[in-house]
Every structure is written in C-alpha cells, then in structure tokens.
Amino acid sequence: xxxxxxxxxxxxxxxxxxxxxxxxxxxxxxxxxxxxxxxxxxxxxxxxxxxxxxxxxxxxxxxxxxxxxxxxxxxxxxxxxxxxxxxxxxxxxxxxxxxxxxxxxxxxx
Amino acid sequence: xxxxxxxxxxxxxxxxxxxxxxxxxxxxxxxxxxxxxxxxxxxxxxxxxxxxxxxxxxxxxxxxxxxxxxxxxxxxxxxxxxxxxxxxxxxxxxxxxxxxxxxxxxxxxxxxxxxxxxxxxxxxxxxxxxxxxxxxxxxxxxxxxxxxxxxxxxxxxxxxxxxxxxxxxxxxxxxxxxxxxxxxxxxxxxxxxxxxxxxxxxxxxxxxxxxxxxxxxxxxxxxxxxxxxxxxxxxxxxxxxxxxxxxxxxxxxxxxxxxxxxxxxxxxx
Numbered sequence: 027x028x029x030x031x032x033x034x035x036x037x038x039x040x041x042x043x044x045x046x047x048x049x050x051x052x053x054x055x056x057x058x059x060x061x062x063x064x065x066x067x068x069x070x071x072x073x074x075x076x077x078x079x080x081x082x083x084x085x086x087x088x089x090x091x092x093x094x095x096x097x098x099x100x101x102x103x104x105x106x107x108x109x110x111x112x113x114x115x116x117x118x119x120x121x122x123x124x125x126x127x128x129x130x131x132x133x134x135x
Numbered sequence: 136x137x138x139x140x141x142x143x144x145x146x147x148x149x150x151x152x153x154x155x156x157x158x159x160x161x162x163x164x165x166x167x168x169x170x171x172x173x174x175x176x177x178x179x180x181x182x183x184x185x186x187x188x189x190x191x192x193x194x195x196x197x198x199x200x201x202x203x204x205x206x207x208x209x210x211x212x213x214x215x216x217x218x219x220x221x222x223x224x225x226x227x228x229x230x231x232x233x234x235x236x237x238x239x240x241x242x243x244x245x246x247x248x249x250x251x252x253x254x255x256x257x258x259x260x261x262x263x264x265x266x267x268x269x270x271x272x273x274x275x276x277x278x279x280x281x282x283x284x285x286x287x288x289x290x291x292x293x294x295x296x297x298x299x300x301x302x303x304x305x306x307x308x309x310x311x312x313x314x315x316x317x318x319x320x321x322x323x324x325x326x327x328x329x330x331x332x333x334x335x336x337x338x339x340x341x342x343x344x345x346x347x348x349x350x351x352x353x354x355x356x357x358x359x360x361x362x363x364x365x366x367x368x369x370x371x372x373x374x375x376x377x378x379x380x381x382x383x384x385x386x387x388x389x390x391x392x393x394x395x396x397x398x399x400x401x402x403x404x
Contacts, residue, residue: 031202031203031206033193033198033199033202035193049193049194051193051194051196051198051199052199053199053203055353056353096350096353097196097353097354098196098199098353100193100194100196
C-alpha cells in the first residue's frame with residue numbers, strides 16, 4: 027500500500043480565541059484480534075491505539091483507541107486558536123507504525 | 136412478471152416502516168416504458184446515520200481511496216513512461232461525465248467495456264503498464280476516483296444499437312432464477328423492495344453508488360464483486376467478475392437506475 031495519507035479538515039484561518047472544529051480520517055484496517063481467517067486461525071490484532079494532536083508543540087487533544095473502533099477511524103474534535111501556528115497530528119499503531127501530518131492555521135486580521 | 140401497482144403499493148407501505156427513515160423515500164420518476172414507476176437510490180433505504188456518513192466528504196471513508204487514486208493518476212507507470220494525466224490531463228475536467236455513461240460500446244473490441252476494463256485498456260495500450268487485477272486496491276481506487284468525477288450527474292447508459300443484445304442478455308440474467316435458493320435479482324430487488332430480509336432493508340438494487348464503501352466489509356466494493364456476493368447468497372455459482380454475463384447485467388442494471396445521480400463513493404451496509 028502507498029504511504030498513508032490522512033485526510034484533515036480545519037479552517038485556514040481563525041479569529042483569536044475562536045474555537046475551530048478539526049476532522050481527521052485515516053486509512054487503517056483496525057483489526058480487532060477477535061476475527062478468524064478462513065482456516066480458523068485468529069487474525070492478529072493491529073489497531074491504531076493512540077492519536078495525538080498538538081498545536082505549536084503543546085498538546086491539544088489526545089485519544090487512546092481500543093479494539094471496538096471500526097476501520098479507517100474518523101476523529102473529530104475542537105480546538106481554541108489563540109495564535110497562528112501549526113497543528114501536528116500523530117497516529118500510532120500496535121506495531122509502532124507512526125503516521126504524522128501537519129496543517130497550518132493563520133489568524134484573521 | 137410486472138405488477139406496477141403492487142410494487143407502488145408496497146413502496147408506499149414500506150415508506151412508513153423504514154427503519155430510521157424520518158420521511159418518505161425520495162425517488163425520481165422513471166421514464167415511460169421503464170420497469171419502475173419511481174426509481175429510488177439505495178441511499179434512501181439506509182438509516183439517517185449511514186446517510187450522514189456518505190454526505191460528509193470528511194467522514195466518508197471512500198475519500199481515502201479518492202486521495203490515493205488522485206496520486207496514482209499522476210504517477211508515471213509502465214514502459215511508455217506515462218501517467219493517466221499524460222493523456223487525460225486533470226481528471227476533474229477530462230473524466231467529468233464519463234462514469235455516468237458506463238458501460239460504453241467499444242468499437243475496437245466489438246463489445247461493451249465498463250470502467251474497470253477501460254482503465255486497464257488504457258494501462259495496457261497507452262501506458263504499456265501491467266493491468267491491475269480486479270478487486271485490487273489500485274483498480275478499485277481508480278474506478279472510484281474516475282466515477283467520482285461524475286458525482287451528482289444522472290446515470291445515462293446507452294442501450295440501443297450495438298448495446299441492445301447486451302441489454303437483452305442483462306435483462307434475461309436479472310430475471311433468471313438461480314442457485315439452490317432459486318432466486319433472481321428481481322425476487323428481492325423488484326418484488327420485495329422495502330421489505331426486510333433478516334435485518335437488511337431491500338432496496339431496488341441500484342448501481343449508482345458503486346464502487347460503494349460497505350460498512351460490512353469496511354472497504355470499497357466494486358459492482359461485480361457485489362454481483363458475486365448476491366449470487367453466492369442464493370447459493371448459485373457466481374459468474375466471474377468482468378465476464379460477459381456481469382457486463383450485460385451491469386448495462387441492464389444501469390438502465391434500471393437511469394436518471395439517478397451518481398453517488399460514488401456511496402456508503403451502504
């Protein structure tokens with residue numbers, strides 16, 4: 027599979043102190059570990075277990091994900107914007123595969 | 136077997152008992168001579184939450200495929216050193232309307248081709264690249280991406296001229312009872328529309344949203360894979376994907392949904 031490119035939606039700019047909604051979507055099978063393959067062998071668990079969003083290096087939103095979350099997890103949350111800067115997003119899975127992304131936001135004049 | 140009044144009555148009753156639907160089904164009037172009086176997309180038969188998933192481009196998991204395919208579109212592949220973009224430029228422009236009219240007649244091959252086949256024809260002939268296997272992520276992604284360029288446009292397949300015998304064959308297959316359960320497509324998708332089959336609500340079985348992100352499989356499902364699934368469900372031996380039979384069925388099925396908006400990537404159960 028090609029490198030994993032998450033989808034992220036957040037406004038390009040916000041007023042100082044404005045609360046913005048951030049939506050993220052990423053490709054991942056989120057294999058729960060409960061399923062068995064055609065031969066009856068358990069399919070090993072492989073899920074994204076942690077999602078972290080930081081703004082200018084400071085944590086904004088963190089989540090520990092568990093096995094009940096479906097494939098291609100969609101995570102939506104809010105953040106209060108006081109400065110312009112960069113949101114960084116990090117997804118970590120059970121095999122320590124780390125996917126990151128960044129989005130910049132400007133302050134409205 | 137056509138009982139238009141019975142079907143219309145069943146649909147009226149069904150609109151009251153639809154699980155999760157707050158309002159009656161929104162359909163489009165069928166053209167004269169059509170098998171239905173009103174044509175409904177599968178979207179209408181899903182719960183409000185499923186519809187909401189489809190409606191939000193950020194929540195719709197099909198868009199992960201569209202992003203992947205957008206990159207593939209520009210990627211050079213094959214001995215000719217070309218990408219899709221080399222001939223077709225920007226997909227938003229060149230592919231607009233293409234997906235709404237598939238399958239289309241191929242004069243070169245003397246038979247119709249569907250979108251998956253046309254993509255591989257381009258790869259083999261113009262790009263000198265290896266065709267993508269059916270059900271591969273690349274082929275499904277690219278089919279979704281191309282058809283997505285027609286999103287919102289009405290399905291409008293050609294069924295006359297050289298397509299006529301294929302349309303007739305598709306119609307014959309649609310009404311043929313097959314399998315240990317001795318059921319045809321029409322058994323569920325015409326005679327019992329709006330009724331429940333176990334926990335599932337039977338739609339008209341339209342193809343306007345394919346490739347479709349199925350929550351059951353958590354991935355995009357191309358149309359011929361769904362055909363295989365249905366045939367498997369009635370305990371028949373399914374035809375092969377991209378076979379003449381499924382091609383004919385795809386043409387006939389597109390006609391049954393003529394005028395419906397392309398919804399690719401749709402979200403269904």
